[in-house]
Amino acid sequence: MLFPMVMSKFLWGAILFKMSEEIRVRFAPSPTGYLHVGGARTALFNWLWARKTGGKFVLRIEDTDEARSTVESVNGMLHDLKWLGLDWDEGPEYGEGIDPYKQQKGDKGPYFQSQRLEIYQKIAHELMDKGIAYPCFCTDEELEEKRKKAEEEHRSVHYDGTCRNLTKEEAQKRIDAGEPYTIRVRVPQKDYVLEDEVRGRVEWKAGTLGDFIILRSSGMPVYNFCVVVDDALMGITHVVRAEEHLTNTHRQLILYEALGMKPPRFSHASLILGPDKSKLSKRHGATSVGQYAEEGFLPEAMINFLALLGWNEGNDREIYSVKELIDCFELSHISKSPGVFDKDKLMWMNGQHLRAMPVDELIPLVAPLLKKAMPDDKRLDDPVILHKLVELIQVKMTLLTDAPEVAKTFFEASEPENDEARAIIETEKSKKLFEALAVEFEKCDWVREGYNASIKAASKIAEVKGKDLYMPIRVKITGSCHGPELVGILDVLGREETIARLRK
RNA sequence: GCCCCCAUCGUCUAGCGGCCUAGGACACAGCCCUUUCAAGGCUGCGACAUGGGUUCGAAUCCCAUUGGGGGCGCCA
Numbered sequence: 402m403l404f405p406m407v408m409s410k411f412l413w414g415a416i417l418f419k420m421s422e423e424i425r426v427r428f429a430p431s432p433t434g435y436l437h438v439g440g441a442r443t444a445l446f447n448w449l450w451a452r453k454t455g456g457k458f459v460l461r462i463e464d465t466d467e468a469r470s471t472v473e474s475v476n477g478m479l480h481d482l483k484w485l486g487l488d489w490d491e492g493p494e495y496g497e498g499i500d501p502y503k504q505q506k507g508d509k510g511p512y513f514q515s516q517r518l519e520i521y522q523k524i525a526h527e528l529m530d531k532g533i534a535y536p537c538f539c540t541d542e543e544l545e546e547k548r549k550k551a552e553e554e555h556r557s558v559h560y561d562g563t564c565r566n567l568t569k570e571e572a573q574k575r576i577d578a579g580e581p582y583t584i585r586v587r588v589p590q591k592d593y594v595l596e597d598e599v600r601g602r603v604e605w606k607a608g609t610l611g612d613f614i615i616l617r618s619s620g621m622p623v624y625n626f627c628v629v630v631d632d633a634l635m636g637i638t639h640v641v642r643a644e645e646h647l648t649n650t651h652r653q654l655i656l657y658e659a660l661g662m663k664p665p666r667f668s669h670a671s672l673i674l675g676p677d678k679s680k681l682s683k684r685h686g687a688t689s690v691g692q693y694a695e696e697g698f699l700p701e702a703m704i705n706f707l708a709l710l711g712w713n714e715g716n717d718r719e720i721y722s723v724k725e726l727i728d729c730f731e732l733s734h735i736s737k738s739p740g741v742f743d744k745d746k747l748m749w750m751n752g753q754h755l756r757a758m759p760v761d762e763l764i765p766l767v768a769p770l771l772k773k774a775m776p777d778d779k780r781l782d783d784p785v786i787l788h789k790l791v792e793l794i795q796v797k798m799t800l801l802t803d804a805p806e807v808a809k810t811f812f813e814a815s816e817p818e819n820d821e822a823r824a825i826i827e828t829e830k831s832k833k834l835f836e837a838l839a840v841e842f843e844k845c846d847w848v849r850e851g852y853n854a855s856i857k858a859a860s861k862i863a864e865v866k867g868k869d870l871y872m873p874i875r876v877k878i879t880g881s882c883h884g885p886e887l888v889g890i891l892d893v894l895g896r897e898e899t900i901a902r903l904r905k
Numbered sequence: 906g907c908c909c910c911c912a913u914c915g916u917c918u919a920g921c922g923g924c925c926u927a928g929g930a931c932a933c934a935g936c937c938c939u940u941u942c943a944a945g946g947c948u949g950c951g952a953c954a955u956g957g958g959u960u961c962g963a964a965u966c967c968c969a970u971u972g973g974g975g976g977c978g979c980c981a
Contacts, residue, residue, distance in 0.1 A: 430981095558977065644909095648908070648976040713919075717918090736917095738911050740917060741916055868941085
């Protein structure tokens with residue numbers, strides 16, 4: 402008995418291999434003007450899956466709610482996605498002077514729902530012609546009434562099917578008379594089963610859902626309908642999205658069946674929560690990716706953090722590069738329980754990525770911030786000094802935006818920061834030390850060995866050592882009791898500046 | 906009200922019946938390193954929601970309860 406089983410396994414493998422089509426995933430945000438971290442994580446999971454499998458990542462804009470949709474709001478979204486490094490293979494183009502509505506890439510477009518209205522309308526009417534859907538003439542008021550009544554009688558608030566059994570002729574007559582109507586699908590009386598990649602088997606019993614609208618009386622399609630039509634037409638093979646859509650899947654399975662299409666594989670990740678465990682929203686602070694970019698977070702840290710919030714490889718690993726994530730990512734390892742967005746951990750992670758970064762890569766990120774904080778400082782234009790400076794402050798930064806503050810503590814000459822600092826440099830011994838050191842510095846080689854020797858020599862002359870030696874020098878030169886290592890500071894400042902500060 | 910999902914330290918999580926007196930990370934505290942502050946290293950603090958089963962054995966499987974979340978729209 403073992404042999405046939407093994408055989409069939411091989412056979413299945415072969416068939417699956419042959420049948421396996423290109424994997425196509427999508428991210429379908431509404432154009433709200435910015436990318437929410439929850440959306441970013443959804444986009445990331447999709448993107449990782451596409452990149453891991455060599456598939457395609459499609460970007461589709463769900464803008465049937467036209468009011469919010471403008472070039473600016475779309476670009477805001479695309480900008481954030483680009484910043485994260487989540488590039489898409491199909492969808493609107495992004496860039497200076499590009500109109501995302503007009504310039505799109507991919508052959509399954511258009512990728513704006515607002516540009517696909519005829520498609521939805523045509524399909525909705527086809528379904529109606531086939532009797533899979535039907536026109537409903539119930540008015541808003543009537544429906545509201547029914548809902549109320551159902552609630553009072555403790556029945557479920559489904560549509561009662563008033564227009565379900567209208568004859569074709571009767572319906573046509575009312576349509577011809579110009580009566581407004583919506584199109585509803587006839588929901589089959591049967592159970593539906595979803596085999597979710599992360600949640601496993603999810604079942605809906607027959608009768609838990611009433612006939613629902615797919616096309617409004619205005620001719621505008623409804624979300625669940627658009628999604629299914631688009632996903633089907635765009636050849637989406639895997640839908641990865643947040644848990645809030647889990648119950649929508651029931652309707653969507655019905656619609657796939659109505660269209661005679663095979664549904665994609667679904668993966669429902671859970672929600673991202675705020676510190677109070679309610680769904681992450683603006684009142685919890687920064688929720689848009691753009692805000693984190695401005696605060697000085699690195700895209701690779703953001704990616705790493707978001708990936709680990711709701712996904713893990715099954716081990717203790719915390720730090721991943723983007724490439725490593727692509728290699729390790731599996732849909733089945735997405736976690737089922739919701740997670741709190743922990744900014745402290747994000748900060749830590751940012752520090753990890755920041756410190757792991759080669760100085761040459763860090764310089765272009767930090768230089769503009771330094772330049773902005775110290776616009777008149779010519780030294781920043783010197784690549785050698787800039788390199789030394791960034792190298793020195795790298796270990797002291799958590800965020801990119803920490804750079805100016807850390808640099809300023811020693812890069813710019815300043816008065817003692819407080820009385821404690823002032824007291825340190827105003828002792829007689831300290832004053833003696835500074836002069837001795839200035840003299841030594843004038844004649845030494847300006848390399849680490851040189852000024853280390855000078856400090857030693859001055860130490861003997863002024864009869865101070867240890868903390869009484871280094872702290873006064875630090876305070877005299879920088880004005881602060883804290884900062885990067887002293888010899889590094891000397892490296893950056895150079896001989897002239899250092900001596901000038903000692904003698905000031 | 907009905908439907909669906911979820912449940913391990915404060916937080917993110919490992920765990921998929923014996924390796925668990927439950928491991929790692931963030932945060933917190935202490936120590937070490939160090940001319941300072943960081944960074945780094947070490948140590949500590951700290952959790953299987955509750956109640957029933959199943960089993961020789963349960964964080965792990967099943968059922969209830971409780972708690973959280975989502976949905977039930979001519980919103981997306």
